[in-house]
Every structure is written in C-alpha cells, then in structure tokens.
Amino acid sequence: MVGPWTYEDTGKYYREAVKRRPSFSGRRDMLQFTDRLPSTDDWTLPVLLQLNRTLRVLYNGPFNWDAFKKIVMQHILTDDVLDALKALPEDEQIPHLVQLVLDWACWDAPKEGAWPRDLSMRRYFVKWRRCEPFYFEADTHTDEDMERAADLFLDIWMGQSPGCILRQPQVQFGEEKDFPGFTVYRVRDEAVTDAERLAAAQSKELYLNLQARGWAPERMDEPLQVGASVARPAKLPPPAGDIVICGPGMCAQCIKKRYLECRVPQDGGKPRCVACRVHKLGCEHKGKTMDALKKQSLEDDSDSREATPDPSQRSQRSGSESVVSESNKSAALTNASADSVPGPSGGRKRKSQGSRDKQKKAKRARK
Ligand SMILES: [Zn+2]
Ligand SMILES: [Zn+2]
DSSP states (O other): OOSSBOHHHHHHHHHHHHHTOTTOOOOOOTTOOOOOOOOGGGOOHHHHHHHHHHHHHHHTSSBOHHHHHHIIIIIISOHHHHHHHHTSOTTOOOOHHHHHHHHHHBOSOOTTSSOOTTOOHHIIIIIITOOOOOOOOTTTOOHHHHHHHHHHHHHHHHTOOTTGGGOOOSOOTTGGGGSTTOOEEEOOGGGSOHHHHHHHHHHHHHHHHHHHTTOOOSEESSOOOOOOOOOOOTTSOOGGGOEEEEGGGSOHHHHHTTOSEEEEOOSSSSOOOHHHHHTTOOOGGGGSOHHHHHHHHHHHHHHHHHHSOOHHHHHHHHHHOOEEEGGGHHHHHHHHHHHSOSSOSOOOOEEOHHHHHHHHHHHHHHO
C-alpha cells in the first residue's frame, strides 16, 4: 500500500495475471490459501517475522486501505491463523505489523483502553502506531511499478505449497522497523474518553463471564453492552443488605442478561437473586446457603479490587508516561490486564466482517 487499487481492481488484475502464467494450473479460489500451518507451539519469532513479511508485501503494494483490509482480514487472517495468534503467550515478541493486524481483527481494546468509534485503520496504523507503508503516487510511479508490487503477492499465492504465507524470501520495504522493540510510539490516552474506556472494560467483563460458561459468541457484531437493569421490588429489604456476586459466579440468568452483578437479598428465604425474582425465573443460587454465597461474594470482591479498571488512575499515568516503546510492551501489557477485569485471560474476540462494515457505515454517516 498505499495505492489507488480497489478490492475490485485487485481481483480483476489478479484474474488476468494468472492467465499470463501458463505454468499455473490450480483450482483454488482466488487468493485463497491452503496452508498447513505450524502447530500452536511453533509460532516462534522467526515464523512471526515471516508472516510479517507477507503482510508487508500487501502493506507495500498498490492497494488502497479498503482493499488491504479485505485481503488481510479475509485471506490472510483466516480462523486458523487468527487462533494461532490469539494463543500466543502474552510475553511473546510480536512483529509490529502482525500485532497491528491482530489488534484490528479483535475487539480487545488497544493500549489506550478502548477503540474510538471513528478511528480508521489508516489512522491507527500510520498515525497512532507509526507503521509506514510504501506509498505509490500517480505522478512518480507507473502502472508497471504497481503491477510489479502486486505480483509479489500473486507469487505467494501461486507458488503456494503448504506453509507458503510463511515463506516469502524477499526482504520488504520497512520490515526492519517491524522487528519487536524497534518502533516507538505514543499511547494516545487523550483520544479515548473515560466513558469509552469503562464501556470497553465492561464489554470485556461480560464477554469473559459468558466465555467462562461456554456461551461466548465466536465472533461478535458489536461489543457487548450491559443489560437494561430491572426495578427492585419494593417489598425486598434495602439493597445495602444484599449479597453481591460479580464475575462468572453470578447466576446463569444474570450472565445471560448481561448484568455486571447478581444481587441476592437476605430476607430469610432460600437464596434467589433480584433479577430472577423480577423475571420470575429459577435462580441458580437457590441450592446454596447464604453463608456459602457470602463467602463467594467476598472472594469475588478481593479479585475485583485487584482488577477493576480505574479510569482516573489511567489518565494520571498517561500524563507522566506517555511514550511506550515496543520493548516495554510486556510491562504495558501487564498494566493493561491489571486495568481490565477479573476472569480468565485470552479473551480476544474476533470482530465479524459484518461488524466492520457496520462500523464503516456508521463512520460514513457521521461525515
Ligand atoms: Zn442473578
Ligand atoms: Zn438468579
């Protein structure tokens, strides 16, 4: 990138280009890869650098941003590749462009704490994260220049034997800056509001609660939002006396309704949460004793004290320490996860293609 080719231009060019290569007799769908990928443990830095190089071929090609996004998200970041990347240990060194593409594919908040709604891929990659593509200009570059650059990706696709998206021999423009730790950028905390940060943290908490029960959506259309709260019946004792349970230990109904807490009033009867009473549902807590619930709620409480996001703390930190280099990434990641929510880690959630289109429409509407 970045050049003038749309996704349609790209498809048209490749369909013609294939015909000019008589040696090719494949039956694969255009740009579909049939790689047999390394197993999860084998995604080491050298493998990731190869993937980065393949992404660089596209990033430095004549495609426009929309075409780059579609090719990467649909043809490179297939479910298998994405699963492998999501399974990388948190301290794994990840090349810069691979990391950015992974960030973009998932709902998980960037270091700023949330995705601003109108943040474009271009702005995120180039301005926020300082990942420079090669630019094709109409007055300095010929069609042949652009076709040569596009052919590099065609070579990868046509030459594919198993593993070929990870076997690109030519060093690409800018890839040395993608080596983990090389590119330094500023985390733009000021670009995200505390409300957006809180909504992102809540969305992640809701997702992790669902995930812990095996009910998490594989891909999401929109980030999860806290369910509409119910009015507390007047006959119940005051809320101050409730046993409050958060996290995956909440009753099933409260998790399904996407609440952040499950409140069990202590009114002498069998434990049953407020939401289940209002919705006239059986409550999962009814087989437990009040004492067991109290104990559970205290455990949740100590978990969440360590992990509940505190927006004020976050903005203080951003004032003094605004530059984060990639080499500090593991420290930043640790901070980020401490800022987030209780529950198991590794909740990276894939954005669905539909959601990205929707986001794009929303963006257009605002302009
Ligand atoms: Zn409940
Ligand atoms: Zn309940």
